[in-house]
Amino acid sequence: MKSDRRTLLGAGVLMSIFGSARLAAQTAPPAAGGELPPGLPQPGETIDLWPNGAPGMPAQPPVETTTERSEDALVTDRAVLGITVPRMAVFRPDRPNGAAVLLMPGGGYRHVVVDKEGYEMARWLTARGFTAFVLFYRLPYDGWEAGPDVCLSDAQRAMRLIRHRHADFAIDPERVAAMGFSAGGHLCADLGTRFARRTYAPVDDADALSAKPVCAAPIYPVVSMSLPHAHPGSRELLLGADPSPELEAAHSPDRMMPGDAPPFFLLHAEDDDVVPVENTLLLRAGLKARGIRVETHLFEHGGHGFGLRKAVGKPVEAWPELWRAWTKGAGLG
Known part of the structure; x- marks a missing residue:
């Protein structure tokens, strides 16, 4: 098995070096008009998740729209909504280390904030x-047949496709992690706890593979769907205006913890005035109750949505390196 994996990884390195031009973009990256800032590499390669179109299309499909929210000409902050072609934008390193990370940006389940997170x-x-x-990922309020599971369907499918195509990217299929921010952190935690739940009918060989990440990192995540700790906007857009207690529980990752969940890295600022830090504390408690490995970092200051750009100059700026050091013992490093 090990020799087979080395062979596949070697083939992937050659593809990465010599064959990347053949893996051209399927659905173009978003544009909001105007020139993009110089010096910020943009993805030229995407992978559409569903070969025959996303399942459960609404009777009135949404229209994908990208809005540029940044007022700084040198920094982009695009928000994308109305996604009907779920996909992954691919960023390749010059020297692959064999590991991959599926990134799930936030946006309150209203849109996907593709730049900052x-x-x-x-x-x-x-x-x-x-x-x-x-x-x-598709957004739950657009009327998809899968309802509140539609985002998880896309995350599961994405994990399986990364594993299925690992040789194209010089990736070890057993070293694929998940990371998400805010509402994307909820999706990350959902994937890390409900990876085995069937949310769509299999469409090809990729769907025979596991959707379980080797480790998960929900960053300032939405977790609980029950008040008072739920983020009201995410809760309503995911579950509707008046969800039942049973529906709230089914979509609160801290309450859906399996015994075989992957290790988790949790991060939150205690002065977060958008998503209360109690969301991370509830998730930590749920992980601890099931004996799942978890590392938790709480910072006094940082607010919400700091990502990388808003963490500069604060103690929370250290968080990516804390995550990277942790991954070395969590199966990714």
Whole structure:
């Protein structure tokens, strides 16, 4: 088995060096008009998740729209909504280290914030040898047949596709992690706890593979769907205006913890005035109750949505290196 994996990884390295031009973008990265800032690498390669179109299309499909929210010409902050072609934007390192990270940006389940919590983190990861995949997931309020499971369907499918195509990217299929931010942190925790739940009908050989990440890192995550700790906007867009207690519990990862969940890395600022720190504490308690490995970092200051750019100059700036050091003992490093 080990020799087979080495052979596959070697083939992947050759593909990464000589054949990347053949893996061109399927669905173009988002654009919001105007010139993109110089010096910020943009993905030229994407992977559409569903070969025959996303399942359960609404009767009135949404229209994908990208909005540029940044007022700084040198920094992009695009928000994408109305996604009908779920996909991954691929960031390849110059020298792959054999590990990959599936990134799930936040956006309150209203849109997907692809720059601040996607592309920026992907660039950080590729500079350190990781292959990064930024997930453009469908949004639950658009009327998809899967309802509140639609985002998880895309995350599960993405994990399986990364493993299925690991040789194309010089990736060890057993070293694929998940990381998510805010509502994307909820999706990350959902994937880390409900990876085995069937949320869609299999479409090809990739769906025979596991969707379980080797480790999961929900960053300032939405976790609970029950008040008072739930983030009201995410809760309503995911579950509706008046969800039942049973529906709340089914979509609160701290209450859906399996005994075989992967190790978790948790991070939150205690002065977060958008998603209360209690969300991370509840998730930690749920992990501890099931005997799952978990590392938790709480910072006094940082607020919400700091990612990389808003952490500069604060103690919380250290968080990516804390995660990287932790991964070495969590199966990714």
